[in-house]
Amino acid sequence: MLLLLAGTACTDRDNLFGNDMIPPAQHMGSSIDSTIAVHTRVAVGDSVDTHLSGVYQQYMGSSIDPVVGRTDISVYTNYSPNGFLHTHYFGIDPVIDSMRYAIVFSGATGDTSKSVIVDVFEVKEGIRFYRDSAYFSNFDMTPYIDPDHPLFSFEQKGAGMALGRLPQEFAERMLDNRQDQSNVYYADTAFHTKFPGLYFRLREPAESGEGMMLQLDLSQSAMFLFYHNSGPGEEADSSLQQRMWFFGDYTYDFVSFSMVEHDYSLADPSVEGSVRVDAGGELVQTDEYLYVQGLAGLMGLIEVDREQLETLKQKVAGMGYTHVALHRAELQVTMVDAGVGQYDLSFTALGMYYDMWRYDFLAEYNPVLEAANTGYTSTLGGALNRTKGVYTFDITSYVQKLLTGRETHEEKELQLLPAFSTRNSLKRSWMYGTASKFPPRLVLTYTMIK
Secondary structure, three states, X not given: OHHHHHHHHOOOOOOOOOHHXXXXXXXXXXXXXEEEOEEEEEEEOOOOEOOOOOOOEEEXXXXXXXXXXXXXXEEEEOOEEOOOOOOOOOXXXXXXXXXXXXXXXXXXXXXXXXXXXXXXXXXXXXXXXXOOOOOEOOOOOHHHOOOOOOOEEEEEOOOEEEEEEOOHHHHHHOOOOOOOOOOOOOOHHHHHHHOOOEEEEEOOOOOOOOEEEEEEEOOOOEEEEEEEEOOOOOOOOOOEEEEEEOOOOHHHOOOEEEEEEEEHHHOOOOOOOOOOEOOOOOEOOOOOEEEEEOXXXXXXXEEEOHHHHHHXXXXXXXXXXXXXXXXXXXXXXXXXXXXXXXXXXXXXXXXXXXXXXXXXXXHXXXXXXXHOOOOOOOOOOEEEEOOOOEEEEEOXXXXXXXXXXXXXXXXXXXXXXXXXXXXXOOOEEEEEOOXXXXXXXXXXXXXXXX
């Protein structure tokens, strides 16, 4: 019996058994190949749209990341009274008593032990920002405000509520007792033309340390206009109020968006692999590292080596096959300093695009397909494997088009950016590039067909 088992164990398996019965034109072979090079470089992102449907918690503040420098975010928002009434009436001989604000910050990151000063500016009368227009992170609010004279300011330390009083002159402009369609409370268009909204920004950006980023909760913030009627029969001490909301349903045309600036000169030079800028403030190019930021920050540019793909095709042809049918083309990109600290700062998913700002997606990363709920089940973005510290991207259809010569896009480089739904996140990812000790790998699993 032992001799029989030993003889069985030494028997060679014939992987080609039966191939002589298959017509030559149908012969196939399978392989896994990871020799295709991927070239990387770093670029500064373009502007992204920051007015997103359903978003009521806007980031604002100034924070410093030792790897990618400083990010400054300011916020515009309009506001609306608690219902537009075609017969709105303040009563007989109304008198404005005061106007108060309650601004809520639902969260904060960075050094919350220190206070920051928030300046709030009134947008000039007659300016309209519309909900169906795209407002971008590089929008310049300066022409629409008086940058030297905030409407009001307050001190804030971390999450919480800021309470205070608005200038009396501003409050009294809210009084409109006309009984026709010229009344600003008649409709949102009239109100928002006279009172376009407010612009929030920090008085001083962070210069060292972590800085602070606040989360402005527009759904919980409000302003209150207090008044009383002084006409005949009115009680002298009676007090009424008109409430102003910063966020609600679409009935009253609520609009808010963010403006973002990045300063890469404040990256920490003592951190190996952090972003570098030259004397003129321009980004120093590197192919050793990749950086991906939300809010139109840095992005990676990735190019699959097409000459090596052509070499693969020639090798396959030399073996007697005519076609390469991909089962999967998986791009693997390794994180720098993978661990809990970096995981907390990084995106859980990244995406590959031809051009995100023109909404030109690779087929595998098109969010429209998933939103349409048509049976498309691909997970958007390259998932982060926390065990290995590696992002993996499925770019099968793109590489298959390169192999067949059917790729029609002129751009040879793909954009490595946040998954589309997280493009306005504060997170960032830090990865190894081509010239590093852990360069990106493109692993092809394919079948060769005669």
